[in-house]
Amino acid sequence: MRPIPHPDADRFIEALVPHIPFDGWSRAAVRLAAEDTNLSMIEVDGLFPIGIPQMVEYYLDKRDRDLEEKLKETDLGEMRIRDRIAFAVRSRLEMAEDEVETVRRTLSWFGLPFRSASAAKTLYRTVDTIWHVCGDRSTDFNFYTKRGLLAGVYSSTLLYWLQDSSPDHEATWAFLARRIENVMQIPKLTDRIAAMAPNPGRFARAFRRGAARS
Numbered sequence: 001m002r003p004i005p006h007p008d009a010d011r012f013i014e015a016l017v018p019h020i021p022f023d024g025w026s027r028a029a030v031r032l033a034a035e036d037t038n039l040s041m042i043e044v045d046g047l048f049p050i051g052i053p054q055m056v057e058y059y060l061d062k063r064d065r066d067l068e069e070k071l072k073e074t075d076l077g078e079m080r081i082r083d084r085i086a087f088a089v090r091s092r093l094e095m096a097e098d099e100v101e102t103v104r105r106t107l108s109w110f111g112l113p114f115r116s117a118s119a120a121k122t123l124y125r126t127v128d129t130i131w132h133v134c135g136d137r138s139t140d141f142n143f144y145t146k147r148g149l150l151a152g153v154y155s156s157t158l159l160y161w162l163q164d165s166s167p168d169h170e171a172t173w174a175f176l177a178r179r180i181e182n183v184m185q186i187p188k189l190t191d192r193i194a195a196m197a198p199n200p201g202r203f204a205r206a207f208r209r210g211a212a213r214s
Helices: 007-023 027-036 041-047 052-072 081-094 097-109 113-133 141-163 167-184 186-193 200-213
Strands: none
Touching: 007 027, 007 041, 007 052, 007 097, 027 041, 027 052, 052 081, 052 097, 052 113, 081 113, 081 141, 081 167, 097 141, 113 141, 141 167
């Protein structure tokens, strides 16, 4: 289940993001954002009763919602599916251009083993958002296959983008194009994946294998 949007939560998260590069996902950053938004810590804890883990998830979901809004303003109908996906992934990263250090801090936060499930969940939401906005309405095992493959593309492109110093991230977009081209050759894998029942547990195992290859 995705986090339920709330105006005060949106406002708080936007105030919190600029503090993450300096204080990380910490109570110190939370207190500063609370001051910036004139919210008491009691009010903040009411918005995010689970604390920082809930804030991290909400932040990433907010960016997924921002991506949905951006893509709704774009005519994707005339694009080939691979071009829609490439455009969506590129848009997601370009929207984070001013939050590079926050993205790094977030990935570092997810780095602890006990947070791997949360990392997988938020990654799944991002790729599911991309596929949905790009018009995917599949309900069979292809639903999970597509998301597992895109998870590998997105995560590897994100890591490449974080260390890319080329002008306008040209190297990243070339890398993304190559990854998507490779994935478009994957239909041959369909027969091998067809034996997978469409359930989240098996998707998670497929995702881990895809992430390991990325």
